[in-house]
Every structure is written in C-alpha cells, then in structure tokens.
Amino acid sequence: MSVVSCCRKVKLSIIAAIIVVCSSACQPAAAQDPPSIVGSSPLYGLSGATGWINSKPLTAKQLRGKVVLVDFWTYSCINCLRALPYIRAWADKYKDSGLVVIGVHTPEFDFEKQLPNVQKAVQKFGITYPIALDSNHAIWNAFHNEFWPAHYFIDANGKVRYEHFGEGDYDQSERWIQDLLKEANAKRMPPSIVHVNGQGVQAAADMGQILSPETYIGYARADHFGSPGGIRQGQEQLYAAPENLRLNEWGLAGKWVDYAQVAVLRSAGGKIIFRFHARDLHLVLGSSADGTPIRFRVTIDGQAPGENHGVDTDAQGNGVVTDHRLYQLVRQKDAIRDHVFTIEFQDPGVQAFSFTFG
Structure with a gap:
C-alpha cells in the first residue's frame, strides 16, 4: 500500500524520518502499512458526528444503496487542500449517478474544532457536499483511520471496497x-476522468523538489530546533535567532511562549527562521487571542521575495494574519535550492503552529 504525501496522526511526537513527499512519507521508517478496513462497514460511525455542514445528519441506513466516498480532511492540512479540487469534481460529476461524497472534518489543532472556522473554510474552498464534524474523533476511530487525507470508497451495501491514503492516484x-x-446501477459509466487544475494553495506540489518535512512549532512535536538553549516549554523566553542553520533546522527570535501545540509571540518584532528546500512554504498561523490582525513581513535569504511570494504575501513580503488557517508565504518561480526563510511579526500575539511545503 502506497501512502503518498499526507499527514499521519501521532500522539506526542513526529518521527524525524516523516517527510511528506514519498511513498513512506507519513509513516515512521520501521512502521508497517496501516491495517486495511476493506470489507468492513464503518458508516455506523457517522452517528458520532458533533455536527453537520451542508446537510442534515446522515446515517448508514440512509446511505444504503448509494456509493459513498468518505474523505477525512482538516482545513489547515496542505495535503488535504490539494486533494479537495478532485473531491469537488467527483461530487459534481457523479451526484446524479448515485455517488454521495461525505467530507469528515477531523481536527488536528484545537482551533479546527470551532464551527465558525470550519464553516468559513467550507465556504472559501467552495465545498457543497455534506461535511460531518468529527471534533471528538469518533468517526476517525470507527474507520481506524490514521491519515489526512484518507479516502474510503464504499459500495451500495455499505462495505469499504477500496481505500487510499494521501495525495495522488486520482485517476485510479x-x-x-x-x-x-x-x-450498483448496472449502468455503464463514462470512461473519461476529470481534469483538475488547482489554483493557489490547492495547486499540485512539486514533489520532486520537496526536501523539507512538515515541522511543528509547539514543543510536543517540535524537532530540529536551532535557537541557543533549546525550547523552554510553556514559559516565556527571550530567544535568539540561530546562526548557520543546516537544512530543515529552524528557530525563534524575540519573546515567545512555546506551548504543546503552538508558540505565541509576546512582543512585537519576533521572528521565525527556517532553512528549507521546496517550491512552496506554508505556515499555519492564527491572529491574537482577541482577534486583532497581526502584520508581518517575509524575506528569503534576507531579501524581499519579489515574484517568489506566496498567495498570502506581496512582492515586498508583506502580509496580515487575520484568521486561524494555513498561509502560503513562498511560491518560487526560480530554480529550487536551499533558502533561509524569515518571517518577522510587527505586532505581538501571533500564534504559530506548523510549517508545510509543496
């Protein structure tokens, strides 16, 4: 079983070898393939949903006779966002042929449990099919799932017939x-397949160029931290910017408190620095606790990004954190090589969660 470009849920730490770009990307190096649930009937787990968007609650009984695609996702996961254009296209193309698509939104971070945040993401990404809110991970557990995104293909009798973890293999x-x-319908399906051209953060990754792993900033899963003295867990600390970073090392500068899931900036002028190798760099950020927007400026190797800016920055590297979500800060047009990324926040209060790449 191939797992391509996805995130695996872990309880306490990310294994250093987890890199979200190859067939073993989302599994520890020594791990076996995840257990298959093909042949089982886990749709009863929908009863554990904490709410629904775009639909009244759906049950396994109601879905009997329908072909069902269950997509486990969470809205700050770049791998999930890049798969969404395909899920939307399939939902539209086959809705009159008996397909029901259900997006199961299982949060990774606490802010993803908040209904208004998920509703805003559903609207932003043009999702019209039913979304089951799985804030307590009850549906996730019923499917014995371990990955974002994960796709389960269920026949008209309610049995899982196929499963796929991560991005890719969309034609199959x-x-x-x-x-x-x-x-299910004894009808011949058109042999054509959808053609998708994702835009912005949903554009397909340049997999051959990603040499940097998903990297968490909260201390529970932080790795490769380069600031002198290491992370001081849960306490305010004045950090110094690291020097001579090696590839995939990162650090903080300024006054921060690093909690289990998130680092919070206590004073203006704080920075995060990362030496990376990828076309795209994303950072999951949130505005201050009272919702005040946070201004920032991005540089690449000490210079404004110019045409290499992401969708959430301008050519001078300027941007604003207004919501809790994933921000695309770099999309390189130049030849890909190692770079030192720096983001400096002009206001205190920003919440920083994790880096991902594309």
Whole structure:
C-alpha cells in the first residue's frame, strides 16, 4: 500500500524520518502499512458526528444503496487542500449517478474544532457536499483511520471496497468510483476522468523538489530546533535567532511562549527562521487571542521575495494574519535550492503552529 504525501496522526511526537513527499512519507521508517478496513462497514460511525455542514445528519441506513466516498480532511492540512479540487469534481460529476461524497472534518489543532472556522473554510474552498464534524474523533476511530487525507470508497451495501491514503492516484480513485457505480446501477459509466487544475494553495506540489518535512512549532512535536538553549516549554523566553542553520533546522527570535501545540509571540518584532528546500512554504498561523490582525513581513535569504511570494504575501513580503488557517508565504518561480526563510511579526500575539511545503 502506497501512502503518498499526507499527514499521519501521532500522539506526542513526529518521527524525524516523516517527510511528506514519498511513498513512506507519513509513516515512521520501521512502521508497517496501516491495517486495511476493506470489507468492513464503518458508516455506523457517522452517528458520532458533533455536527453537520451542508446537510442534515446522515446515517448508514440512509446511505444504503448509494456509493459513498468518505474523505477525512482538516482545513489547515496542505495535503488535504490539494486533494479537495478532485473531491469537488467527483461530487459534481457523479451526484446524479448515485455517488454521495461525505467530507469528515477531523481536527488536528484545537482551533479546527470551532464551527465558525470550519464553516468559513467550507465556504472559501467552495465545498457543497455534506461535511460531518468529527471534533471528538469518533468517526476517525470507527474507520481506524490514521491519515489526512484518507479516502474510503464504499459500495451500495455499505462495505469499504477500496481505500487510499494521501495525495495522488486520482485517476485510479475515479475508476474505483466508476466501478462501484456501475455495479450498483448496472449502468455503464463514462470512461473519461476529470481534469483538475488547482489554483493557489490547492495547486499540485512539486514533489520532486520537496526536501523539507512538515515541522511543528509547539514543543510536543517540535524537532530540529536551532535557537541557543533549546525550547523552554510553556514559559516565556527571550530567544535568539540561530546562526548557520543546516537544512530543515529552524528557530525563534524575540519573546515567545512555546506551548504543546503552538508558540505565541509576546512582543512585537519576533521572528521565525527556517532553512528549507521546496517550491512552496506554508505556515499555519492564527491572529491574537482577541482577534486583532497581526502584520508581518517575509524575506528569503534576507531579501524581499519579489515574484517568489506566496498567495498570502506581496512582492515586498508583506502580509496580515487575520484568521486561524494555513498561509502560503513562498511560491518560487526560480530554480529550487536551499533558502533561509524569515518571517518577522510587527505586532505581538501571533500564534504559530506548523510549517508545510509543496
């Protein structure tokens, strides 16, 4: 079983070898493939949803006779966001042929449990199919799931027939949908497959160039921290910027408190520095506790990004944190090589969660 470009849920720490770009990307190096649930009937787990968006609550009984695609996602996960254009396209193309798509939103960070945040993301990304809120991970556990994104293809009898973890293999996934619909309806499905061209953060990653792993800033899963003295857990600390960073090392500068999930800036002028190798750099950020927007400026190797800026920055590297979400800060047009990324916050209170790359 190949797991390509996804995030695996872990309880306390990210294994250093987890790099979200290759077939073993989301598993510890010595881990076995995740257990398959093909042949089981886990749709009863939908009863554990804490709420629904775009639909009244759905049950396994109501879905009997329908082909169902269950997509586990969370809105700050870049791997999930890059898969969404395909999920939307399949939902639109096959809705009149008996396919029901259900997005199961299982949060990784606490802010993803908040209904207004999820509603805003659903609207932003144009999702019209049903979304089950899985804030207590009850549906996740019913499916014995371990990954974002994870796709389960369920036949008209409620049995899981196929499963896929992570990005990629979209043509094969659509053929599975066609096969299950043909089996359920005794109708020939069109052989064509959808063609998707994701934009912004949803654009396909340059997998061959990603040499940097998902990196958490909260101390519970932090790795490769380079500021002198290490992380002081849960206490205010004046950090100094690291010097001579090696690839994938990072650090803080300024007065921060690093909690289990998040680092919070206590004074203006704080920085995060990361030496990375990828086309795109994303950072999950949140505004201050009272919702005040946070201004920032990004540099690459000490210079304004120019045409290499992301969708959430301008050519001078300026941007504003207004919501809790993923921000694309760098999208390189130049040849990809190692760079030192720096983000400096002009206001206190920002919340920083994790880096991802594309």
